[in-house]
Amino acid sequence: MDTSQFIQQDETCWEIQPKGNMRVPAIIYADAQLLQDMDQKVYEQITNVATLPGIVEAAYAMPDAHWGYGFPIGGVAAFDPDQGGVVSAGGVGFDISCGVRTLHTGLTIDQLQPHKQALADALYRTVPAGVGSKGHIHLNHKAMHGMLTGGAQWALDQGYGEQQDLERIEEHGCMAGAEPRCVSPRARERQKDEMGTLGSGNHYLEVQRVAEIFDRNVAKTFALRVDDIVISIHCGSRGLGHQIGTEFLKEMVMSAAQYQIVLPDRELACAPLNSPLGKHYLGAMRAAINCALANRQIITHLTRQAVATIFPGIHLGLLYDVSHNTCKLEQHMIDGQRKSLFVHRKGATRAFGPGHPDLPPLFKETGQPVLIGGSMGTSSYVLCGTQESEQRAFSSACHGAGRAMSRTQASKQWQGRTLVDKLAEQGIIIRSPSMRGVAEEAPLAYKDVGAVVDVADRAGLARKVARLEPVICIKG
Template sequence: MNIKLLQQDAPCRWRLEKHGQMNVDAVFFGDKDIILQLDDTTLAQVRDVASLPGVVGPVCAMPDAHSGYGFPIGGVGAFDQERGVVSAGGVGFDISCGVRTITTGLKRQDLFSCDAKLADLLFRRIPCGTGEGGEIILEGCDMDEMLLGGASWAVGMGMGRPEDLGRIECNGRNTFADPSKVSIQAKQRMRNQMGSLGSGNHYLEVQYVETIYDRKTAEAFGIAEEDVLVSVHCGSRGLGHQIAKEYLPLMEKAAPAFGIKLPSRDIACAPIRSELGQDYLGAMGAGINCALANRQVLTHLIRECFAELFPKADLKLLYDVSHNTCHKEEFLIKGNRKSVYVHRKGATRALGPGHPELPREFRKTGQPVIIGGSMGTASYILAGTAEAADISFSSCCHGAGRAMSRAQARKAFKGNRIQNELGRKGIIVHTASVRGIAEEAPDAYKDVDSVVLATERAGISRMIAKLRPILCIKG
């Protein structure tokens, strides 16, 4: 990217002033090296988002931003509830893809003689890979109840604890879901997928806490050095993909009738107040609930696996947060409290201290924010800041962000070699696809340490803990 196009407002904050068709400014987060690595496609996509009707600025690109479908991945755009639009490309195909982290009550040394057994057990019990499903079959009313209930549905079915729900975005269930707006084909694709990881960058990782940066907040989160944690990264599986696949062409076709000139067909959208916009929101809400239910069922399976090998382990949910969503939220904009629809695509919600949506135990600290690594790299736990509400619509990064496309990674890396190299470092990787390991090779991503440090320096989240992988189950 030509850095001369940007004006640096603060550490790790760069402003692109509105010009051309842009209705609002854009803000890019990152140090100089991160900004220079951004490609022209990402810049163009940010400009496109900033040109949509009813956008409320600024449009944001997180330190892990890279080009995606429609919105850039790592992109945040907020839209006025009366004049704005909702975009299926602004949420993405893997609706409510997100990550949850679970504490175990174990220390790293407790796994020294059992890590291989645990890896084998988790790989046997957790369905992973393209098209792989589980034992739960959902049809008819059962499917609709899941799409309405989210994680609450799973807990009601005995797959979780009531106290889990307070540690999940929207208390495990969003209320605007409308299963009637989800097609039969989308539901059919989810028929046997509940409680499965899927493929691509989805994973289950057993980790240990290597470094604590803020002991007081870490204590509030229930974590300390050498603690064993489990993180799960997955989403709404084929159901979410099908919803996006169906609504994107509908939005593109309807755009002229709404008087919307699309800068790109990938960024197809519809007015929030239109029938099509409301239909998509209902379907997307059902997709969010599907993902929350899926991660809850996976948590139940993980607890069963740990119980077999570690009867004294107590697996408690730290937090679950999504990073492919659109939610109605309130912010102070130009001195007025306004409701806006915030699209976060590959970006994580990061509520600051005192926010009323946070459970009581996190009101003083801010929301736990989970930043995933890639097999051999670190993951992080951050905390949201009050300043982020004004800077980034309470949003921050969600991972390292790709530095190579999947095709480029397959050419550059060999899955077996990556798996062996990680094994020599003491990291066990089980996978349904060796090709998937090549696509998700650690070096195919940006430096997660730099991304997280830039996130903190920009003021949109605080570093709390650094995690290292022990074993990883890849889709």
């Protein structure tokens, strides 16, 4: 897009001053190159977000922002319930609480190398991935209720995981305020055979090598050393979240007039936080967050089982678990006053800095681990939250590389089999049920995640700690 549309506040901060119906400014964090490469739709969407009732400070777009639905993907916006603030089903998205969890393995690349193929096969056999894959867990009504209220804690009670996992998950593995009664029978039906499944699209399970350390002290606290092997899981709330998103989007579109909300784009469908519909959505959305946390917990358990078949006695502990499609009630300082705000992060990661009361003791000095997934075949990054991120964008950072090319273009340009062979030459093993799916996720269909992360670091949204390189990728 044209950079002359912005007032450049500093090297990475580009502001659009309020105009038309905008209630607050819109701010994009990017360098000149990333901004030029961004779709004009990001401008349109982030300025639309700035028109929503009760928005506080500014509508923000992260350095990986791209054309989304209503909100840009990489969009952050906070709403004050006392100022008529809204919650937007479109602002959270279909894949509620999609996120990344990273596990330590205690292995080094040298120890893994002779067993790479065997581990790839074991993981592919054990973790259901792709369209039409079903989990081995079938939820009855009681179990569904327990999962929707308990999240990862429920999964733990069922024998999936270890007690110490919980403190390494946002919300300690259980989102408060979930209301199973707000979750429709259809959403439940879509989920009953999907627990412990990865899904498809850009979701994956990846075995990664720590390739580079940027901050030795923080890396030490995060227990990351060069050549260590970690495993990252990227997935969300599966069919349950998708159905909740679908149903509330329609309901919010149809109710907008009733709440005197003018929608510049129907996809921005929202309802006042204090309205019955807004509360109903929050109850369902929080239940979906628990579903995602339980899902990643079960996949963690399956991963542990698979790894143990190759490396008996090994222990896989969590580094952290972050969600990047959420709306969460948080405390933030506005004009020197502490306010309770509902922060939407659509394709953006929470990045609480040092000292934040919600962090476990281990991360009190470093800030939380911020896990940034790359695309298949490219690097992922571990960052840490910063103090200044609070002022920059309500303690938020980017979530991934962001697509540079559509799926149609990608599948025209590349063949799945050729890509798999090419990546194999680089030492990266891909396992996937669909070669077309692989083509659509081609590494070059995404932006350069390194550039995105560099800007997040320079903008103070989060600080770089380590770079991870893929070794094995199980694609949905």
